[in-house]
Amino acid sequence: MLTDLERDLVRLTAEHARAHHHDPDHTVAGGLLTVSGRVVLGMNTFHFLGGPCGEIAALSNHAASAADDPIVASAAVYGPTGDVMAPCGKCRQVLHDVDPEIRFVVRDASGLITRSARELLPFSYDSTHHDRPQRIGLWEGYEPLIRSGAKRQTIRIDDPFHPGPAEIVVEKQGGDEVMLPATVTTVRTTTRGKLTERDAVLDGFADLTALHEALERHYPGVRDVDPVDVVSFEVERPDVER
Structure with a gap:
């Protein structure tokens, strides 16, 4: 089960994803929960040369707006369906390097749970998830x-x-x-x-x-x-x- 603050993180990230997936280049929202309970949001930008994921965009927004409020949890939501996504390998590594105890919201057989960046390897990113x-x-x-x-x-x-x-x-x-x-x-x-x-x-x-x-x-x-x-x-x- 999630905490109330983690539920707010998922809800706000999902609302952001649904509101801003205007085209195929912007489909995933990232949300970061801070120690104070604030949620900082961002959207991905896809490009064939590589582009920031939703979590990385949120990380930049966090640096610009709440740098002194440490990150404690992260969530990613796919806008077209509203599904919570496991983070890709890049996002795990980047947030692990910020703090290996940051919790990621992921989904297992029982529903939404959190796992720290240290623990997340079994929940690998699967690009075919949305086709099933x-x-x-x-x-x-x-x-x-x-x-x-x-x-x-x-x-x-x-x-x-x-x-x-x-x-x-x-x-x-x-x-x-x-x-x-x-x-x-x-x-x-x-x-x-x-x-x-x-x-x-x-x-x-x-x-x-x-x-x-x-x-x-x-x-x-x-x-x-x-x-x-x-x-x-x-x-x-x-x-x-x-």
Whole structure:
């Protein structure tokens, strides 16, 4: 789970990315969170000779506007989709050289997390990321409910999705995965405390108590005031494995 300040960093960087991706040369926004809680933003400039990434543009803006306010975290967002991106190798190295403890917002199977510049090597930059459907990782115990249509949504924390094509990834205990083609139909943001009995039923649970127990297992320490996304989906031919 992210901290409230890290969530603000992601939100403001995403807003900047959506507002300023006017052409193919400016598609990625970078955001830097400082010790005081300030967020400094920048946009990439693509050129075949090389050009600054969003994070590097933000780093220049930081030097010009908040040099005495040290950087503690960084995020990058792809404007056309609003997806959080792992930083490229250049940005990792540059920010590592500023401070190896700067935290990067990246995404793993559980959602958005932070990893320091020292730790980030496993989250390599992948230029094909934006050509793939979004992936929704779900526990293997949910597979029968997904296939039967009893589970038609999932409650996520710090794991953003958007309406459109998706793949549900059922993670097996032995490490294998079952892929189910799907479509995210709606995403509704609320808080844990405002989830309803209907949310529990659509999520495949008997009642709201059972849903809250599952949330506490998946997200230890989750509070009633924490934001959650109710992600509704439709599975294509859920009775057939791929």
